[in-house]
Amino acid sequence: xxxxxxxxxxxxxxxxxxxxxxxxxxxxxxxxxxxxxxxxxxxxxxxxxxxxxxxxxxxxxxxxxxxxxxxxxxxxxxxxxxxxxxxxxxxxxxxxxxxxxxxxxxxxxxxxxxxxxxxxxxxxxxxxxxxxxxxxxxxxxxxxxxxxxxxxxxxxxxxxxxxxxxxxxxxxxxxxxxxxxxxxxxxxxxxxxxxxxxxxxxxxxxxxxxxxxxxxxxxxxxxxxxxxxxxxxxxxxxxxxxxxxxxxxxxxxxxxxxxxxxxxxxxxxxxxxxxxxxxxxxxxxxxxxxxxxxxxxxxxxxxxxxxxxxxxxxxxxxxxxxxxxxxxxxxxxxxxxxxxxxxxxxxxxxxxxxxxxxxxxxxxxxxxxxxxxxxxxxxxxxxxxxxxxxxxxxxxxxxxxxxxxxxxxxxxxxxxxxxxxxxxxxxxxxxxxxxxxxxxxxxxxxxxxxxxxxxxxxxxxxxxxxxxxxxxxxxxxxxxxxxxxxxxxxxxxxxxxxxxxxxxxxxxxxxxxxxxxxxxxxxxxxxxxxxxxxxxxxxxxxxxxxxxxxxxxxxxxxxxxxxxxxxxxxxxxxxxxxxxxxxxxxxxxxxxxxxxxxxxxxxxxxxx
Numbered sequence: 075x076x077x078x079x080x081x082x083x084x085x086x087x088x089x090x091x092x093x094x095x096x097x098x099x100x101x102x103x104x105x106x107x108x109x110x111x112x113x114x115x116x117x118x119x120x121x122x123x124x125x126x127x128x129x130x131x132x133x134x135x136x137x138x139x140x141x142x143x144x145x146x147x148x149x150x151x152x153x154x155x156x157x158x159x160x161x162x163x164x165x166x167x168x169x170x171x172x173x174x175x176x177x178x179x180x181x182x183x184x185x186x187x188x189x190x191x192x193x194x195x196x197x198x199x200x201x202x203x204x205x206x207x208x209x210x211x212x213x214x215x216x217x218x219x220x221x222x223x224x225x226x227x228x229x230x231x232x233x234x235x236x237x238x239x240x241x242x243x244x245x246x247x248x249x250x251x252x253x254x255x256x257x258x259x260x261x262x263x264x265x266x267x268x269x270x271x272x273x274x275x276x277x278x279x280x281x282x283x284x285x286x287x288x289x290x291x292x293x294x295x296x297x298x299x300x301x302x303x304x305x306x307x308x309x310x311x312x313x314x315x316x317x318x319x320x321x322x323x324x325x326x327x328x329x330x331x332x333x334x335x336x337x338x339x340x341x342x343x344x345x346x347x348x349x350x351x352x353x354x355x356x357x358x359x360x361x362x363x364x365x366x367x368x369x370x371x372x373x374x375x376x377x378x379x380x381x382x383x384x385x386x387x388x389x390x391x392x393x394x395x396x397x398x399x400x401x402x403x404x405x406x407x408x409x410x411x412x413x414x415x416x417x418x419x420x421x422x423x424x425x426x427x428x429x430x431x432x433x434x435x436x437x438x439x440x441x442x443x444x445x446x447x448x449x450x451x452x453x454x455x456x457x458x459x460x461x462x463x464x465x466x467x468x469x470x471x472x473x474x475x476x477x478x479x480x481x482x483x484x485x486x487x488x489x490x491x492x493x494x495x496x497x498x499x500x501x502x503x504x505x506x507x508x509x510x511x512x513x514x515x516x517x518x519x520x521x522x523x524x525x526x527x528x529x530x531x532x533x534x535x536x537x538x539x540x541x542x543x544x545x546x547x548x549x550x551x552x553x554x555x556x557x558x559x560x561x562x563x564x565x566x567x568x569x570x571x572x573x574x575x576x577x578x579x580x581x582x583x584x585x586x587x588x589x590x591x592x593x594x595x596x597x598x599x600x601x602x603x604x605x606x607x608x609x610x611x612x613x614x615x616x617x618x619x620x621x622x623x624x625x626x627x628x629x630x631x632x633x634x635x636x637x638x639x640x641x642x643x644x645x646x647x648x649x650x651x652x653x654x655x656x657x658x659x660x661x662x663x664x665x666x667x668x669x670x671x672x673x674x675x676x677x678x679x680x681x682x
Contacts, residue, residue, distance in 0.1 A: 158231035201351030205389040265568030270336040273522030274550035278347035281319035308591035342522035343383025343491035350390035377418030383491040391454040395465040448492035451501035485517040485575040499669040519545035541615035560584040
């Protein structure tokens with residue numbers, strides 16, 4: 075007993091020291107970063123990539139900052155060595171405490187840290203610990219990964235030379251890939267289809283006009299009075315670290331329903347607000363049901379094709395896989411199935427939705443839609459650290475349906491929440507292989523999650539100069555953070571025999587939040603049409619690649635500045651993005667795989 079007690083005491087003390095080490099060292103690393111964001115935002119002093127579970131939501135707020143994006147594009151490697159060193163120290167000690175059945179010491183140290191470390195809001199810190207501690211402890215106990223591999227996946231630290239546990243490959247049918255057939259423009263006068271794309275609604279039911287909008291918590295505009303000299307939360311929303319009120323979401327959707335002539339809707343997830351440190355299952359279901367009821371009422375005669383976001387789960391991001399026996403997600407999937415079928419899906423999609431929140435359906439003769447649950451590949455889903463290999467065999471299921479579509483001469487649209495490049499590399503690289511194999515079949519990819527207005531080009535795995543597919547990330551309805559609310563309308567090659575079903579143009583609509591709050595009435599703007607704004611003939615992969623070449627050859631020119639402005643939904647102007655920032659954004663546009671260190675080799679180097 076003495077030996078066990080001594081070991082527990084030593085491990086807990088090392089754990090405490092390691093926690094302090096993280097913050098002492100990272101204070102220096104991130105001082106400049108925090109200063110760039112805002113002098114008043116000291117509550118997010120040490121956020122980078124998942125510094126700890128107590129900082130999960132601060133990281134979300136931090137990475138939404140325009141200045142963080144610019145800094146990250148300027149610094150080639152923002153992943154702090156201090157974080158990785160601390161992880162290397164922490165993980166084995168935490169595993170030791172678990173092994174000797176003293177995991178309560180982890181909880182105790184974390185709570186004490188929350189109470190002592192004044193740069194973090196104590197309620198947020200304690201709430202996050204309580205939300206995530208059980209999952210983290212179970213992951214550390216069950217994961218077959220080495221300590222180094224855990225740090226690599228959780229914090230993007232250097233990888234082991236070879237990690238077979240996290241490296242896996244999909245299997246393709248024994249059928250040769252057809253000769254690539256790039257899409258061709260339709261004949262003049264051909265029918266069109268119009269799609270409304272909604273994403274990242276993030277309604278905050280606790281939003282309070284006039285409240286403190288620059289608070290110490292990750293989500294503000296909910297309580298308290300503004301500090302002297304500061305303005306309170308706007309009635310219709312706020313650019314600062316706030317989500318949108320219900321009435322703003324309702325106004326945007328009503329505007330779209332009245333003004334847009336659309337045939338159907340893509341709806342790519344993230345309905346609840348960003349207060350992830352104190353959300354319950356009941357809270358999430360209230361948000362999902364209330365927002366979806368509003369959507370169904372405003373669009374009563376439109377079929378809505380949905381994908382699940384990371385914020386629908388409670389705790390946020392944690393989607394347990396079937397091998398997790400202590401938790402399940404059926405409480406969410408059953409409600410999603412009911413909602414999505416009410417939106418117009420056929421009853422035969424229910425079993426697949428209730429199993430994994432992914433499904434396929436035929437939208438029109440010749441056009442199939444496949445909705446993926448990207449949470450099964452997200453770095454933020456800690457459960458994947460126990461087993462990363464294609465949860466529920468979703469990618470193999472995708473291949474089967476793409477092969478079916480190829481055999482039956484169907485085109486396919488893929489929708490999901492996370493763009494593939496934001497997922498684990500094992501998924502991202504396999505998904506890229508799938509897109510390459512079925513480039514003749516996949517006519518479009520539609521995602522959300524980033525809140526920004528983005529596109530990503532997929533390239534041939536052998537000929538890196540040949541584009542094969544394009545993915546669109548829709549602008550968010552939420553303002554979080556420093557963004558105007560927006561939505562997207564795509565014009566497709568329409569419903570006729572031989573249609574390509576590719577997007578031919580798209581238009582982005584934003585609410586001018588400044589003017590809306592100033593005049594207390596909603597003011598919407600057609601921000602831009604892609605073909606006109608970017609001087610493109612079509613929106614096929616070759617056209618987007620030609621745009622990349624033009625931007626690359628004039629990186630500091632007005633067109634690249636316009637791309638940055640649209641990226642921010644016209645919150646920022648192009649002159650606010652310097653050469654390094656512009657190269658980083660351009661790199662984003664051509665990086666379809668995570669951890670692809672050579673994706674941007676063809677771009678001009680960073681200037682010294």
